[in-house]
Amino acid sequence: MAGMSVRVLVVDDDALVRAGLTLMLDGAGDVVVVGEAGDGADVAPALDAHPTDVVLMDLRMPRVNGIDATRRVRARAQPPEMIVLTTFDTDENVLRALRAGASGFLLKDAPPAEIVRAVRRVAAGEPMLSPAITRRLMDRVATEAGAHERARAVLAALSVREREVAVAVGQGKTNAEIAAGLHVSVATVKAHITRILTKLGLGNRTQIALLAHDAGLI
Incomplete structure (x- = not known):
């Protein structure tokens, strides 16, 4: 990704959340939001229309949730990297999304700098795993x-x-x-x-x- 902007698709059913993420990411300089989607069902058409490096994916959406949408994206030829957006304390589906192929997860109230850093890391092929939060998440729901x-x-x-x-x-x-x-x-x-x-x-x-x-x- 050296010398190139990281192309991001923002997927969230809340228009205000999408607008806030888009404004914040576009201000990073080396990140550009190429598209938005309000539901998991709209992700495939958005990816067809816009070459994308990283998808920021909400989990809870009305028609196709983030887990199913993540599976669909990962089944594509040369899929983009994916970061799950979550409230964490109330959503126990995060681990399922990671197993479905998401590259990591972010809290929706994470500081802007952390979100930008995560997008850059995932686009570069590095894990987006905070050891403390990841262990807490895994220990909470992991053991089947x-x-x-x-x-x-x-x-x-x-x-x-x-x-x-x-x-x-x-x-x-x-x-x-x-x-x-x-x-x-x-x-x-x-x-x-x-x-x-x-x-x-x-x-x-x-x-x-x-x-x-x-x-x-x-």
Whole structure:
């Protein structure tokens, strides 16, 4: 994304929220809102009309909710990255959205600088995971029956180094931080992450993090 603006689609059924996010993001300089949608049902046409790097997706919408819309977007060829917008304390569907393929989540009342930073990070392929909030969220709703055993069985397909990288991703570390911790290059870390996604049939880093958490590795 170096030298380019990050193209964002804002999806929320509240017109005031959309207007506020658009005004704030457009003021960042290197971020541009290319479109808006008021419901999950309107996301596909918006993406067809506007090349998009990042979607800011509300969860609660009247016709197609953010979880179903996220699944639909992730099924597209070359899907954009997705960040879920949530009130957190009242919405227990956030984890489902992350499992559906969202790259991270933001609180709707997050400071503008945090939202802009998250959009930039996700567009650059980095996780948008706040360790403290993510752990609280995962611990709140994560453990379905048998999830621990299933996750460990899936991760058994990875090499020792790939498991180390998966754990580091789950800890919210950037590629540079993982590279420094494992004494390898950033390019090597990226290659490991690509192999992990391919081996496990996952869509993004957030799903790696959720799997590592379910396996009890974090």
